[in-house]
Amino acid sequence: MLDRLLQFSIQQRWLVMFAMLGVAAVGIFNFQNLPIDAVPDITNVQVQINTEASGYSPLETEQRITFPVETALGGLPALDYTRSVSRYGLSQVTAVFRDGTDIYFARQLVNERIQEVKGKLPPGIEPAMGPVATGLGEIFMFTVKATPGAKLENGELVTPMDLRTVQDWVIKPQLRNVPGVVEVNTIGGYEKQYHVAPLPERLIAYQLSFGDVIEALTRNNANVGAGYIERNGEQYLIRAPGQVLGIDDIRRIVVGSYAGVPVYIQDVADVQVGTELRTGAATSDGKEVVLGTVFMLVGENSRTVSQRVAQRMAEINRTLPKGIVAHTVYDRTNLVNATIATVQKNLFEGAVLVVAVLFLLLGNVRAAILTAAVIPLSMLFTITGMVGTKISGNLMSLGALDFGIIVDGAVIIVENCIRQLAEAQHQRGRLLTRAERLEVVFSATRQVMRPSIFGVFIIMVVYLPILTLSGIEGKMFHPMAWTVLLALTGAMIFSLTFVPAAVAVPERQGLGARERDHARGQVDLRAAASCGDRASQVGHGRSCRDGAAERARSVDDGQRVHPQSGRRRHGRPRSEDSGHQPHSSDSSPELGRAQVPRVSRGERDIRQDRNRGGRHGPDATKRRRWLRDDEASLGVAGSEPLSLGARREDGSRRRAGSRDEVRVPAADPDAVQRADRGCAERCRGEGVRR
Numbered sequence: 198m199l200d201r202l203l204q205f206s207i208q209q210r211w212l213v214m215f216a217m218l219g220v221a222a223v224g225i226f227n228f229q230n231l232p233i234d235a236v237p238d239i240t241n242v243q244v245q246i247n248t249e250a251s252g253y254s255p256l257e258t259e260q261r262i263t264f265p266v267e268t269a270l271g272g273l274p275a276l277d278y279t280r281s282v283s284r285y286g287l288s289q290v291t292a293v294f295r296d297g298t299d300i301y302f303a304r305q306l307v308n309e310r311i312q313e314v315k316g317k318l319p320p321g322i323e324p325a326m327g328p329v330a331t332g333l334g335e336i337f338m339f340t341v342k343a344t345p346g347a348k349l350e351n352g353e354l355v356t357p358m359d360l361r362t363v364q365d366w367v368i369k370p371q372l373r374n375v376p377g378v379v380e381v382n383t384i385g386g387y388e389k390q391y392h393v394a395p396l397p398e399r400l401i402a403y404q405l406s407f408g409d410v411i412e413a414l415t416r417n418n419a420n421v422g423a424g425y426i427e428r429n430g431e432q433y434l435i436r437a438p439g440q441v442l443g444i445d446d447i448r449r450i451v452v453g454s455y456a457g458v459p460v461y462i463q464d465v466a467d468v469q470v471g472t473e474l475r476t477g478a479a480t481s482d483g484k485e486v487v488l489g490t491v492f493m494l495v496g497e498n499s500r501t502v503s504q505r506v507a508q509r510m511a512e513i514n515r516t517l518p519k520g521i522v523a524h525t526v527y528d529r530t531n532l533v534n535a536t537i538a539t540v541q542k543n544l545f546e547g548a549v550l551v552v553a554v555l556f557l558l559l560g561n562v563r564a565a566i567l568t569a570a571v572i573p574l575s576m577l578f579t580i581t582g583m584v585g586t587k588i589s590g591n592l593m594s595l596g597a598l599d600f601g602i603i604v605d606g607a608v609i610i611v612e613n614c615i616r617q618l619a620e621a622q623h624q625r626g627r628l629l630t631r632a633e634r635l636e637v638v639f640s641a642t643r644q645v646m647r648p649s650i651f652g653v654f655i656i657m658v659v660y661l662p663i664l665t666l667s668g669i670e671g672k673m674f675h676p677m678a679w680t681v682l683l684a685l686t687g688a689m690i691f692s693l694t695f696v697p698a699a700v701a702v703p704e705r706q707g708l709g710a711r712e713r714d715h716a717r718g719q720v721d722l723r724a725a726a727s728c729g730d731r732a733s734q735v736g737h738g739r740s741c742r743d744g745a746a747e748r749a750r751s752v753d754d755g756q757r758v759h760p761q762s763g764r765r766r767h768g769r770p771r772s773e774d775s776g777h778q779p780h781s782s783d784s785s786p787e788l789g790r791a792q793v794p795r796v797s798r799g800e801r802d803i804r805q806d807r808n809r810g811g812r813h814g815p816d817a818t819k820r821r822r823w824l825r826d827d828e829a830s831l832g833v834a835g836s837e838p839l840s841l842g843a844r845r846e847d848g849s850r851r852r853a854g855s856r857d858e859v860r861v862p863a864a865d866p867d868a869v870q871r872a873d874r875g876c877a878e879r880c881r882g883e884g885v886r887r
Contacts, residue, residue, distance in 0.1 A: 199650075203642055203697060207635050210698035217574060217695050224577025231580055232498045232589040235529070235536045238333045239672040241277075242298045244307045245327030248288040250319075259283035261319055266290045269314040273306050285476075288324075296667070300329060300495055328380035330492040336499050337491035337506045338527040340481050341368065341386075347520025355520055358472060360487045361386025363521055368513055372491060375509050377502035379494040385479030386487040391447060392471035399465045403455045410452055410466060417441070417450045444468055481526075488526075496587070503530040540595045547600045548572050555608065564615045567699045571607040571691050572600050578687030579680060586679060594676040602656050603684055606649035606692040610642050614700045617641040631703065638701045646693065653689045657682055 206213050248262050263283045267290050270279055275298045281290045294303045304326060311324050318324070328334075341364045343355035361383070369381045395410050423435040441447050448463035462468060479488035493502050507528060514523055551572065556565040579598075580590075588594055614637075621637050622629055629637065663678040 199646060199693070200643065203646065203693060204639060206694040206698045207639050207642075207701045210701050213694050213698040214702075217691070220581075221574060221577050224574075224581050227581045227584040228577070231584055232496070232587075233500045233533055233537065234333070234589045234591045235499075235532045236333075236591050237589065237593050237673055237676050238331050239669045240331035240333065241672075242294040242296065242300055242303060244292045244294075244300075244304050246288075246290040246292070246307065246311065246324050247327055248318075248322060248324040249286060250288060250322055251286050253286055255283050255285055258286070258288045262288040262322060262324075263290060265314050265317050266311070266324060269310045270307065273303075273310070275303070296671075304329070328492055329495050330379050331495055333499075334379070334492040334495070335490055335527075336493045336503045336529040337510075337525070339489050339491075339510060339523050339525050340479070341487040341489065341521065341523050342481060342484065344520050344522065349518070356387075357385070357485050357487070358387040358389050360521065362389055363517065364487045364489060367517065368489065368523060371513055372489075372506060372509060375491075375502070375505050377494050377497040377505065378491055380492040382490045382492070384477060384488045384490070385485060387472035387475070390471050390473055391444060391468065393447065393462060393466050393468050395466040403453065403460050403465060405453055405460065405465060410462070413450055413452045413462065414447070444470060481524075489523075499529045500533040503528055503533070536592050540592060543596065544576075544598065544600070551600045551604055555604070559608075559612055559615065561615055564611050567696060568604050568607045568611050570699070571604050571688055571696065574691050574695065575603050575684050575687040578690075579683045582683040582687075583680060588676045588679055591676065593673065594680040597677040597681055598684055599681075603688045605656075606653050606689055607696050609645050609649045609652075610692055610696050611700060613645045614638050614641040614697070618700075629703075634703060635701050638697055642693075642697045642700075649692060650689060653685055657685050 246266055248266065250258050250262055253261070259281075263281045266288070267279050267281050270276065270290070270292050273292070273294075275295045277293045277295050279290060279292050281288070283289075292303070292307055307326060311326070315324070341360045343360065347355045349355060349359065364383050364386065365388070369383065372378055372381050393410065393414065395407055400406060400410075417439055418441050420440050421437040423437065425435060426433045441450070448461065448468045450462045451459050452462055452465060453460045479486055481488075491506050493499055507525065507530065510523055510525065517523065548569070552565060552569040555568050556562065559565055559568070576598075582588075583590065583594070617637050617640070618629070618634065621633065625633075660678045660681050663674050666674055
């Protein structure tokens, strides 16, 4: 299966390249939708039930409200446990469900039980579920305060009650309309109330009771409609507005009559503006302020929602009364940006370090770029998986990525492919054809494919135990493990598809700089020896400079040169003039025919077999292996002709018609004869045709 996948990737390399572009495009799109936060959300699936019970002591709240509600929740599907808190005037019951339970399904189950238990609670008690938020849902906090010496339109100084009024009736409704905001809590200030304090002695004097006062306030604070009247095709609505508009309207409400004279509220009670009984306050810089907290909906992007709230807050500030400002205290965007900057810095420095090390070790810019390209592709693949599995990008998930282990498999494959391509090209003495290049890439990748996959699997197995964690530990470390596993999976896929396909694409200049230098250092001697052998066979003193220098240019020009004729691929000769200048050994005592290594008989037999079409025959193969072993052991330079050579020492190219000589070290004639005798003895011993 892996061989078929590898073969398909190499044969359809351009299709694979376009597929990688598609993967990158999908990753970029998903990056826009990736939830980003500072740390993972470790809050479990829970539903809170809050009940206000004004005037109830903690004991009464526990007995009459908390206990019935908590008992009614028993037996719910996927319910893990319940906990409760009873305070003065407040009951809070929290139902915790097992991990993986849909929060809206859990709220539906809780709401059904609340409707059942309402009949068992005291009159006027209404339980309500808390917002769909988590412990990390507090994304924005602000204070509402007055500037020094700020006054209202009536000339009075701004009080904490005025600040609370602005918060409840101006700021809070606008923030609730921001997408992604589920709740806005308020702490501090005083909620404005109208207090009616009855006077008992006056009630007794007018023969009234507290119930009469309450009934009168309730009956006279409502609007009543009486239908409409149609006249001349027009409709006139009939209504009796009875809702009070201020403290004076409350004072003129009729409670009853005494001796035929109406009795008003102001006759039996004191009416004034008051405040609620509060249990907490908020201060800033030593002065009392109103603190607002914005809660984010579960599953939203905290960075995006915080930015929306900040923009809306700037708009609200322009509409507030003069002298009152809303000042931002905490913005989750700043924390997320700092986290992203830290992760970005670490990832960037790691990527640069990996690319630098790859370039230094591989010595090839193209190989380093191909290997480094696995890093962004793996990141985009990981982001796509994170969006699909609803994993947020945070310091734990993205910060755990290590580019060294991501490019581990790609480095092995690229290095082996580049090495074998260079060796194959050196052996053939020309640029590889497309079929040869694809075959070498397939063989090189297949050679290290299984060890590379095995190494990646070993790293992945290390992270598997983390997935067995549960509870808070699991919520904290699961994103890290899944992110690393996704990155390694993507890197392994790209190493088996993208990397071989990219390496199989031929480069424009053939060999790289290091390969060209390697070829110049090793091939000059062999090309010169080949020319010397031909010169000795034909019996003239022609220099080998044409063959060596001409074949050297094939390395730099990326051209295919015939090993014998020195012609280009299209058949045109490299030299413009076909004349030959006789070589004079006296012009330079170091250069000449006497300095060219002798060619052994075994080597000549191998070349004769090649000319007869027996290059790959069994006899030729054995003789070639034996002869090379003997020559290597005796220190004799190889004399197999190659179509590679070297430039001049000053780096200039050979001009048309010129002849450059290549200096080669003199070979030991005795060593050549000993190698030839060793080859002949092996041939006789194995029965191989000499």
